Amino acid sequence: MQTTANAVAQMADQIIDLTPKERLIRKAKSHLGFQFGAFIVVSFALIAIFAPLFAPHDPFVQDLTKRLVPPVWAEGSNWEYLLGTDHLGRDYLSRLIYGARVSMGVGFGAATLGCMIGVTIGLVAGYLGGRVDQAASFLLTCQLALPSLLLAMALVFFVGSSVITLIVVLGVLHWQYYMVVTRTLTRQIRALEYVSAARSIGSNDRQVLFYEILPNLLNQIIVVFSLEMAVVIIHEASLSFLGVGVQPPTASWGLMIAEAKTMMYFKPYLVVIPGAALFLLVLAVNLLGDGIRDITAPDSRN
Amino acid sequence: MTALLEVQDMSVTLKLAEGEMTAVQDVSFTVDRGETLGIVGESGSGKSVSSMAIMGLLPRGTRTEATTLRLGDVDLLSASEEEMARLRGNKIAMIFQEPMTSLNPVYTIGRQMTELMQLHKSVSGATARARAVDLLEKVGITAAESRLSQYPHQLSGGLRQRVMIAMMLMNDPELIIADEPTTALDVTIQAQILNLLKDLQKELNVALIIISHDMGVVARVSDKIAVMYAGQVVETGPVETVLRAPKHPYTQGLLESIPVPGQIEPGGALGSIPGLVPSLKTRFKCCRFANRCLRVHEACQQGPVALQDAGRGQAYRCVLTPGTLRDGASSLAAPEAGDGSYGTGINMGASPVLQAIDAGCTFQVKQGMFSSAKPLRAVDEISLDLRQGEVVAVVGESGCGKSTLARMLLGLQEPTAGQIMLGGQDVAELSDMERSRKIQSIFQDPYSSLNPRRTIGEIIRRPLHLHGVGSLAEQRAKVDAIMERVGLLRSFYHNYPNQLSGGQRQRVAIARALILNPEIVVCDEPTSALDVSVQAQILNLLLELRAEMGLTYLLITHDMAVVEHIATRVVVMYLGRIVEVADTHRLFSNPRHPYTQALLKSVLTPEPGAGVPSVDLGTAYPNPINPPSGCAFHPRCEFALDICKVKAPVLESLSPSHQSACHMLEKEMV
Numbered sequence: 001m002q003t004t005a006n007a008v009a010q011m012a013d014q015i016i017d018l019t020p021k022e023r024l025i026r027k028a029k030s031h032l033g034f035q036f037g038a039f040i041v042v043s044f045a046l047i048a049i050f051a052p053l054f055a056p057h058d059p060f061v062q063d064l065t066k067r068l069v070p071p072v073w074a075e076g077s078n079w080e081y082l083l084g085t086d087h088l089g090r091d092y093l094s095r096l097i098y099g100a101r102v103s104m105g106v107g108f109g110a111a112t113l114g115c116m117i118g119v120t121i122g123l124v125a126g127y128l129g130g131r132v133d134q135a136a137s138f139l140l141t142c143q144l145a146l147p148s149l150l151l152a153m154a155l156v157f158f159v160g161s162s163v164i165t166l167i168v169v170l171g172v173l174h175w176q177y178y179m180v181v182t183r184t185l186t187r188q189i190r191a192l193e194y195v196s197a198a199r200s201i202g203s204n205d206r207q208v209l210f211y212e213i214l215p216n217l218l219n220q221i222i223v224v225f226s227l228e229m230a231v232v233i234i235h236e237a238s239l240s241f242l243g244v245g246v247q248p249p250t251a252s253w254g255l256m257i258a259e260a261k262t263m264m265y266f267k268p269y270l271v272v273i274p275g276a277a278l279f280l281l282v283l284a285v286n287l288l289g290d291g292i293r294d295i296t297a298p299d300s301r302n
Numbered sequence: 303m304t305a306l307l308e309v310q311d312m313s314v315t316l317k318l319a320e321g322e323m324t325a326v327q328d329v330s331f332t333v334d335r336g337e338t339l340g341i342v343g344e345s346g347s348g349k350s351v352s353s354m355a356i357m358g359l360l361p362r363g364t365r366t367e368a369t370t371l372r373l374g375d376v377d378l379l380s381a382s383e384e385e386m387a388r389l390r391g392n393k394i395a396m397i398f399q400e401p402m403t404s405l406n407p408v409y410t411i412g413r414q415m416t417e418l419m420q421l422h423k424s425v426s427g428a429t430a431r432a433r434a435v436d437l438l439e440k441v442g443i444t445a446a447e448s449r450l451s452q453y454p455h456q457l458s459g460g461l462r463q464r465v466m467i468a469m470m471l472m473n474d475p476e477l478i479i480a481d482e483p484t485t486a487l488d489v490t491i492q493a494q495i496l497n498l499l500k501d502l503q504k505e506l507n508v509a510l511i512i513i514s515h516d517m518g519v520v521a522r523v524s525d526k527i528a529v530m531y532a533g534q535v536v537e538t539g540p541v542e543t544v545l546r547a548p549k550h551p552y553t554q555g556l557l558e559s560i561p562v563p564g565q566i567e568p569g570g571a572l573g574s575i576p577g578l579v580p581s582l583k584t585r586f587k588c589c590r591f592a593n594r595c596l597r598v599h600e601a602c603q604q605g606p607v608a609l610q611d612a613g614r615g616q617a618y619r620c621v622l623t624p625g626t627l628r629d630g631a632s633s634l635a636a637p638e639a640g641d642g643s644y645g646t647g648i649n650m651g652a653s654p655v656l657q658a659i660d661a662g663c664t665f666q667v668k669q670g671m672f673s674s675a676k677p678l679r680a681v682d683e684i685s686l687d688l689r690q691g692e693v694v695a696v697v698g699e700s701g702c703g704k705s706t707l708a709r710m711l712l713g714l715q716e717p718t719a720g721q722i723m724l725g726g727q728d729v730a731e732l733s734d735m736e737r738s739r740k741i742q743s744i745f746q747d748p749y750s751s752l753n754p755r756r757t758i759g760e761i762i763r764r765p766l767h768l769h770g771v772g773s774l775a776e777q778r779a780k781v782d783a784i785m786e787r788v789g790l791l792r793s794f795y796h797n798y799p800n801q802l803s804g805g806q807r808q809r810v811a812i813a814r815a816l817i818l819n820p821e822i823v824v825c826d827e828p829t830s831a832l833d834v835s836v837q838a839q840i841l842n843l844l845l846e847l848r849a850e851m852g853l854t855y856l857l858i859t860h861d862m863a864v865v866e867h868i869a870t871r872v873v874v875m876y877l878g879r880i881v882e883v884a885d886t887h888r889l890f891s892n893p894r895h896p897y898t899q900a901l902l903k904s905v906l907t908p909e910p911g912a913g914v915p916s917v918d919l920g921t922a923y924p925n926p927i928n929p930p931s932g933c934a935f936h937p938r939c940e941f942a943l944d945i946c947k948v949k950a951p952v953l954e955s956l957s958p959s960h961q962s963a964c965h966m967l968e969k970e971m972v
Contacts (some may be wrong), residue, residue, distance in 0.1 A: 042948050145522060191748070191749045192751075194750060194752055195749045196712075196743070197751050197752075197814070198764075200713075200738060200763065201768060201818070202734045202735045202737070202739075203734070203768060211764075216755050286447060
């Protein structure tokens with residue numbers, strides 16, 4: 001026994017002893033995609049939260065004498081309006097900054113709501129199996145058969161449009177992928193020995209679900225969350241573009257594209273700027289999700 | 303005349319993300335027609351990589367270097383990919399471990415066999431089919447003609463491995479490489495397959511390389527043996543010499559790690575090799591075994607060690623000279639004058655701590671989407687008593703219901719019939735908390751029994767937290783104490799399971815099971831996923847803990863050597879029923895049930911040249927959904943009587959500590 005302990009001691013010298021936190025930081029530092037994604041998402045979030053501090057102008061004040069001022073890099077620009085003005089003479093940069101509030105708020109809120117619904121159904125269906133699982137799968141099939149954008153339009157139109165309505169409607173319509181992923185993984189993990197071990201040390205179902213199974217799903221849930229958040233942001237933009245989302249004069253990137261569509265060929269920057277912001281945010285959210293998955297995956301903790 | 307396969311100074315370097323890794327270094331061996339080379343080693347010793355290098359099957363970017371690598375008159379080193387493809391399946395045949403994955407599930411056996419032949423030879427379909435039927439008959443498959451149109455999933459594991467062997471013989475290979483050919487099979491089937499391989503090899507005069515982690519398998523079938531460790535051959539020579547007079551400390555340690563009846567007192571400490579098999583990513587500067595060697599001295603640290611000739615074809619890689627080496631023949635310390643006390647001192651009259659009363663478990667199995675569910679009796683009316691201090695082993699082949707029984711005893715599976723009593727109370731009436739204080743378990747696979755998201759400290763502390771034992775500081779102190787007891791470093795507290803080796807993880811599982819001071823521990827194949835040298839460490843630990851804490855073990859296993867070493871009583875199960883129960887000593891010296899006899903006969907101890915015992919048990923283990931009528935064992939039993947087909951025998955007492963269920967015994971007693 002003594003020799004065994006010594007030998008174990010010998011081997012341990014080779015293992016670099018980092019606390020879990022140190023290890024995470026070390027990995028985050030070497031992951032470019034994560035850094036880029038996190039930087040963009042955090043900056044956008046800060047800008048959205050502190051919009052009044054960042055916005056150079058009131059986004060709602062119209063000044064028809066200064067309609068369609070081009071952005072600073074174009075001819076006839078004005079340094080007062082860095083990104084120019086729209087067809088009502090409102091500062092485009094300020095509208096973009098305030099628009100981030102809607103895009104990020106709806107994206108984050110709806111993805112969170114969908115996550116809570118989908119993960120709950122998936123966990124319960126995967127863990128209990130049997131009839132509960134069949135019922136959940138039937139619900140999923142029904143949901144997948146519905147045209148979600150059309151349904152969202154109908155619902156928003158029916159209930160009346162507001163940011164809260166948008167979050168609820170989009171959230172309720174975007175739980176399928178969370179559920180599919182959670183259910184499959186739960187079924188796999190349920191059969192593993194550490195679940196049996198947890199039950200044999202006296203854990204009840206709730207403790208097994210939340211202490212043993214859920215933490216092992218986090219990676220995949222975060223990835224789905226990032227994908228779904230991107231989808232929801234685009235759906236919000238689509239709804240606003242189609243006129244059933246956020247109502248004017250509230251600024252939203254989708255609405256900005258919609259308002260500029262008639263002038264797309266003459267003043268392309270009106271479409272390109274909110275479009276580029278949308279693209280950048282969705283890309284960053286995806287990169288962030290992939291990064292978090294890579295960094296926290298225990299398989300690569302070696 | 304030169305040997306058929308000649309490998310001289312072969313090194314294999316793999317490219318990994320982290321850099322290059324030399325998986326095999328300076329490996330040399332030769333195999334001639336009609337000769338069998340056994341390569342034995344623990345996981346990560348490079349034995350499989352060596353065989354893949356010969357086959358040319360290593361991934362791109364791998365560098366294979368050798369002074370000679372030759373099969374017949376073909377230089378395998380300079381052969382192009384096309385030439386290698388012509389050799390594979392033609393002159394060299396390979397038999398893999400898992401017959402389920404090495405046969406393609408979507409093609410019939412006939413198609414796979416004939417295709418292989420037509421790929422290499424221009425023969426007609428009819429000729430190929432005729433040869434396939436011939437070979438299937440040769441490997442002992444009945445109704446060979448009709449098997450050609452079957453798919454792999456329609457055959458049992460043993461049959462699939464036979465098909466695989468027949469398939470490999472289609473093109474008259476000169477060399478067969480069998481990589482762990484029987485590891486996935488039950489012991490009784492293992493003996494059959496090894497016998498088959500041996501017979502075919504003699505008959506067809508081919509060269510055979512058998513790769514295995516199991517010393518018993520290699521010892522019984524090989525003429526020559528190569529012991530590999532960390533990518534090098536550490537000892538090689540005729541099997542007789544190497545196993546009877548091992549020179550290298552690793553070979554000696556490995557042989558001592560295996561419980562062999564007659565060489566070690568049951569319950570005594572096994573010789574074990576301390577520490578772990580090193581990772582191949584380590585850059586070795588000196589003897590690779592030095593950090594685990596009990597006879598290490600300065601010379602070991604001074605650069606790589608070359609193979610030394612020990613005469614009679616034996617060579618070993620150690621700095622010690624034959625004179626200073628321990629003599630291998632008596633390498634095992636003769637059993638210390640055992641007082642034979644192991645297993646005594648158990649009060650069989652005491653009330654049982656754990657009791658199964660006519661317990662049964664029936665699953666409803668649906669075979670198709672629309673067929674109605676059929677009952678599968680995993681465990682059928684089993685009665686079993688465990689008394690304080692006993693180590694009861696439940697043995698049987700896969701599918702006999704031993705794991706279901708363990709789950710029932712643990713309270714994880716509700717019995718569909720009968721009762722499980724824990725300390726006089728029905729388990730079904732106990733709460734999770736009450737139950738888990740009394741009975742705990744250690745699982746088979748240390749890679750899946752620990753939650754990968756929790757640190758070692760959290761995993762071991764979890765039971766204390768759930769049961770609300772003491773304050774956080776007290777819990778931590780307890781965790782520290784138990785970690786030290788099971789041989790885990792304190793610094794592992796913040797590590798994740800994947801940073802630990804299999805043996806260390808199993809120590810974590812043991813610590814978690816013992817931290818609540820249970821009375822009974824159910825060990826479900828606690829060492830079958832571990833390397834031999836680590837298995838000995840864990841068995842020793844389990845025995846020490848039992849003595850210290852007065853534990854009662856229920857051991858589920860298929861390894862009879864382990865059973866004989868640590869069990870005090872053995873329960874033999876077949877198709878959900880107990881066929882024999884006896885004290886370990888009595889069971890091993892005087893098995894009465896034909897199935898027990900066959901099981902014991904199939905055990906391969908590392909005895910060189912003893913050959914593989916022939917076990918005639920028919921081929922297949924019956925499907926538990928359609929169990930045979932009467933005695934479930936009768937289709938495989940060589941003594942089956944008429945009555946066996948209609949009436950199931952009941953357990954009869956042959957002596958107070960020995961019961962067996964067989965009609966023959968009933969007759970004897972009348």
